Amino acid sequence: MGKTPSAPTLNDVAKAAGVSTATVSRCLNSPDRVIETTRQRVMQAVESLGYTPNFAARVMAAKRSFTIGAIIPTMDNAIFARGLQAFQDQLREDGYTLLVSSSAYSPEVEKEQIRALVARGADGLLLIGHEREEQIYQYLEKHRVPVLVAWSYAPERLQPSVGFSNKGAMRDLAHTVVDAGHRHIAMISGILQGNDRAQNRVSGVRDAMRSRGLDPAALTLIEAPYEIEKGASAFAELMSRAPRPTVVMCGNDVLAAGALREARSRGIAVPDDVSITGFDDIELAEIVSPALTTVHVPHREMGRKAAQELIAIVEGRSEGQSVCISTTLVTRQSLARPSGR
Amino acid sequence: MGKTPSAPTLNDVAKAAGVSTATVSRCLNSPDRVIETTRQRVMQAVESLGYTPNFAARVMAAKRSFTIGAIIPTMDNAIFARGLQAFQDQLREDGYTLLVSSSAYSPEVEKEQIRALVARGADGLLLIGHEREEQIYQYLEKHRVPVLVAWSYAPERLQPSVGFSNKGAMRDLAHTVVDAGHRHIAMISGILQGNDRAQNRVSGVRDAMRSRGLDPAALTLIEAPYEIEKGASAFAELMSRAPRPTVVMCGNDVLAAGALREARSRGIAVPDDVSITGFDDIELAEIVSPALTTVHVPHREMGRKAAQELIAIVEGRSEGQSVCISTTLVTRQSLARPSGR
CATH class of the missing domain: 3.40.50.2300 (Response regulator)
Structure with missing residues (x-):
């Protein structure tokens, strides 16, 4: 976690607030179980020390970082934008932060970014499509980082997917x-x-x-x-x-x-x-x-459902269910009968 | 760094390769200073253990994660896409990985994401525009995470900016x-x-x-x-x-x-x-x-220059220089003299 010399710990917060670390943890995770004056004192210490309650504390409690990584092939146009925004909106509602990387359609870059996100402590990864070196899936399994594939529906694959045909x-x-x-x-x-x-x-x-x-x-x-x-x-x-x-x-x-x-x-x-x-x-x-x-x-629907499923896997509530999203044909003006017929 | 039980350390790599940790570090940071057979043995150990050489090792050597964070207001359209892709391309050339978050134009969400990226060990942050609570800048200073502002040029501000007027x-x-x-x-x-x-x-x-x-x-x-x-x-x-x-x-x-x-x-x-x-x-x-x-x-130019400047700051080669990017007027068909004149 990088800046250890200056990063305040749960202990620092507990000391500053004059309470036990368990109380700090409770304030952050189940605030309604703590009396208001204590909660206020703790939150003041959290604020003044610049402690990062949104996950640092929960990591300690749950060994999770509440961070999800996503690697998309490109940010350079809107293909993935909308689905990813919906993915993030859903994650946020469930208390997770999304970190995104773009591989520029390079398998080499994607591999580096997967490692970066795993090393940064991501609880789970969203990847686009199934096709990549088998070794990468082994690496993720070894590090116990669940992966969900989106933009593709392939129920025959080992990794669950939320996507369309x-x-x-x-x-x-x-x-x-x-x-x-x-x-x-x-x-x-x-x-x-x-x-x-x-x-x-x-x-x-x-x-x-x-x-x-x-x-x-x-x-x-x-x-x-x-x-x-x-x-x-x-x-x-x-x-x-x-x-x-x-x-x-x-x-x-x-x-x-x-x-x-x-x-x-x-x-x-x-x-x-x-x-x-x-x-x-x-x-x-x-x-x-x-x-x-x-x-x-339906990019938004796909993004939301992918987030729900990935969180369910991360939290141990699902073994990984694949979800098929229905697409529809949209008829506008650019297609007509060929001329001269 | 999350998954410690299974994450291999520099030590594990050194043991597997039968060399000192200093040699592993040298292989990763200055490979030309290591003889080829040793380098190959070390890299094989790195590969088979699934060690994350791109920064984990360099963090130990340099207290850096070689990860840069960027928080943009939205991923939902193309406004930031092109500049960000160029920003990432430049970072990558210099050995850094980019992690992106989108705040959905919410100051509250941006604040959470800044904390998340700092806690994940980001070496530096790219933010869009200067306007945010003073407290956030103090937080970043306390954690010694340099910040560069883009999409805006405001040389009078404390934080350096790479952008346009x-x-x-x-x-x-x-x-x-x-x-x-x-x-x-x-x-x-x-x-x-x-x-x-x-x-x-x-x-x-x-x-x-x-x-x-x-x-x-x-x-x-x-x-x-x-x-x-x-x-x-x-x-x-x-x-x-x-x-x-x-x-x-x-x-x-x-x-x-x-x-x-x-x-x-x-x-x-x-x-x-x-x-x-x-x-x-x-x-x-x-x-x-x-x-x-x-x-x-010129989004690509802005993205590239922002990356160069932020890396220079992170690596201690710059105190933070603001750079003004020139915009130009593009005259096409949607503007004409008003009718009836």
């Missing part, structure tokens, strides 16, 4: 696309390596093609990092292919927003010349013009 | 607005209470009005949380006022995007019927239609 959600959207009459389908996917959510979204499109009698190998696929710029340049590349796709399905709304921007700057009308779809239904999806047909992910 | 940037934009012929100016500001950046942006607009001979008290002002929905409803309210403003200056791009959305849904043409401006120049600003005239904040 990336494959199923994208398959539903792709069915709608094919049923609208599209045969030349292109996809701008996130980088597939190390990202099981992105892999499953591609599988979902291929599944839908297959089930509608199209050749899944005919899918034109480009991978791009989840950035507006990258979505724009991938879209430019797709428009130079022959035959030109009549629809571009994007791995998420950020890529789709980039594709839309590029279409506008090239004078390509959406959806008249080409349709574009997204995934996530972040605020961006409704704001771009035309508004995006996309998959709505 | 919110007032000056908004004043420049407001000059352009007035010079385009606007006299009925409205502003949708962020919530002013406890937010010195928002306060300074309003002052900037008033300064510009005064310097152009307009009455600053004539500014129609609505406060709204930085959310698209809130920007939309504030815009709706402004459109019902008489005389109707010819321009709506927004405290940031998120509010402006909401205003644009509401204008579109009401059939109000931007900029023909009413002009709208933003602040920040996040990606959203370029994607909405019409694209936003706004203030470009």
Whole structure:
């Protein structure tokens, strides 16, 4: 805990308030069991010494830090923002503080951050997706730090997950696309390596093609990092292919927003010349013009439920239950029948 | 550090590798001063024990955790995302891990999180804006945790800041607005209470009005949380006022995007019927239609410089230098001369 020379202890507070450490502990954990004048004296000592009651005391009582760590792939856009804020809101209601790290989609960085959070005493970790070195899960088990996976639902895995079926959600959207009459389908996917959510979204499109009698190998696929710029340049590349796709399905709304921007700057009308779809239904999806047909992910619900489940595990009330969150299709203006049909 | 029963120590690594703890420390801190075979043996022990070399060892050597904390007001949109990612990238290059918390614009929550990060051993803190209880700064000083303020430049304050002049940037934009012929100016500001950046942006607009001979008290002002929905409803309210403003200056791009959305849904043409401006120049600003005239904040530059300065302070190489980042005006389609002139 770093600054030991100056960090006041439970003992210091007890001395300053003229009470036992047990009384200080009771004041912090069950204040209604302490008479008011004592409680006031103790809280005054807590305040004047700068003691950190919110967990330091509870750690001693419960061997817990009341700190939860979360490692998300990026903070650079809004994909994880909303779900994470809800995750934090729920943690806070239950008395836990959230510390977040961003791995910039690097497994190496994620590994360092997992170790950092474990060494900082995190009671539990939220990770995104299941795909990572087995060794990391062993490391977490060795240190008895429970982990919950979100943004992905995979009940067959050892680690519990609170998320949605990336494959199923994208398959539903792709069915709608094919049923609208599209045969030349292109996809701008996130980088597939190390990202099981992105892999499953591609599988979902291929599944839908297959089930509608199209050749899944005919899918034109480009991978791009989840950035507006990258979505724009991938879209430019797709428009130079022959035959030109009549629809571009994007791995998420950020890529789709980039594709839309590029279409506008090239004078390509959406959806008249080409349709574009997204995934996530972040605020961006409704704001771009035309508004995006996309998959709505209830990020807040997922964040809240993930927090509830992770706390239940940390507090020994659950062995780790996986929860499947339902996504829905949102039909807006960016998808239409292909022209010339 | 929480999980002591299972967490391996420097001693465990030394034993497993058959070397002294000093050698382990040297391997981790100055690997080039150790012969390769020894280094390999030590690193193997580090790996197999799951020892956390990135800071645990260096903490022992340097009393540092190589962890930096940052508390931002919200993760729920992109305002802080880009700058924070750059802040983290720079920290990482210098061997530090970043842990982030979001206060949801609540001073109470921020206070808890500051204590949590201090208790978790953070070497230094990044905070947004200067305005908070004096007591918090005293607490940080007592625990010898240096703090750097970003998103605001205030060299007169005790705590060093790496940021920009919110007032000056908004004043420049407001000059352009007035010079385009606007006299009925409205502003949708962020919530002013406890937010010195928002306060300074309003002052900037008033300064510009005064310097152009307009009455600053004539500014129609609505406060709204930085959310698209809130920007939309504030815009709706402004459109019902008489005389109707010819321009709506927004405290940031998120509010402006909401205003644009509401204008579109009401059939109000931007900029023909009413002009709208933003602040920040996040990606959203370029994607909405019409694209936003706004203030470009070089978020990445600010994030990088903030990290460099904070590390210099933590490592005792700087007493704390404030750095002023230049913003620029970005002229796009959402601002024009008022109609009927």
